[in-house]
Amino acid sequence: MKRSTVVWLVVGALVIILIMSAVSSYNGLVSKENAVDNKSAQIDTQLQRREDVIPNLVSTVKGYAAHEKEVFQAIADARTKLSGAGTTAEKSEANAELEGALSRLLVVVENYPTLKADAQFTKLMDELSGTENRIAVARQDYNNSVTEYNTKIRKFPAALFASMFGFEKKDMFKAAPGAETVPEVNF
Template sequence: MKRSTIIGLVVGALVLILIFSAVGSYNRLVSAETAVDNQFAQIDVVLERRDALIPNLVNTVKGYAAHEKEVFEAIAAARKGLAGAGTAAEKADANNQMESALSRLLVVVENYPNLKADTQFTRLMDELAGTENRISVERRDYNNAVTSYNTKIRRFPASIYASMFGFEKKELFKAAPGSETAPEVNF
């Protein structure tokens, strides 16, 4: 075989290796990005569930605590913010505002012992607690998917293909500063 033929075959093999590497990396990055988008959608589903429960809870509490207008307004504002949030950072911020408003609502509830004994209120609180647990699980799963994706787009050689094809870092769903401290409720 001629030397030029051998060189042509080697160059052709290297080109094929690069093409297959690029295609494989691109497909892995697409899969990872899709997993992130899916997990973000799961957070939306659970946040919408909580959003649907809150008006029932608020209406139940309103019957007992009609003069607690500020708390109800904070919840309404937080629901509006959550509905208008688009990015992970906006949803995290709106979620933190909702958690703050719900914490204030729970403090109001403590002032009304008859409300705590109401079966409708108890059922709604159980539903809300279950939903909050689901939100926590979905946030964890989303953050795991984002971490995996962000790691993939930073590893070599995928980082080259990620920058070529426009794959960008995703934001984690972060809790608000101070949220690690439980709200104080006095009986």
């Protein structure tokens, strides 16, 4: 074989390796981004599930504690804000507000022993508790997926293709500032 033929074969092999690396990196980025989007949708599904349970819970409590209108309004406002949230940060903030309003509702419930014994209320509380656990798991899965994706777009050689094709860093689902403190409720 001629020397020029060998050089062309080596160059051709290198080009094929580079193309396959690019395709593999791009496809890996697409897969990771889709996984993040899927996990985000799972959080949305669980937040919607909770949003569907809350009106029934509020209605049940209203029958016992009709004069606690401020708490009911706070829940309604927080649900509206969560429904209109678009970004992960907005969802996190609205979710924290809703959790705070729900905790105030639970304080109200403590003042009504017959309500705690109500079968419908107990069933709704169990459903809400299960939903809260599902939301926590969905958030954790989302944050794990975001971590994998964000790591992938920063590693070489995928980082080259990520910047070339517009793959951008995703935000983690974080609690709103102050969410770690228990709300104070005064009646």
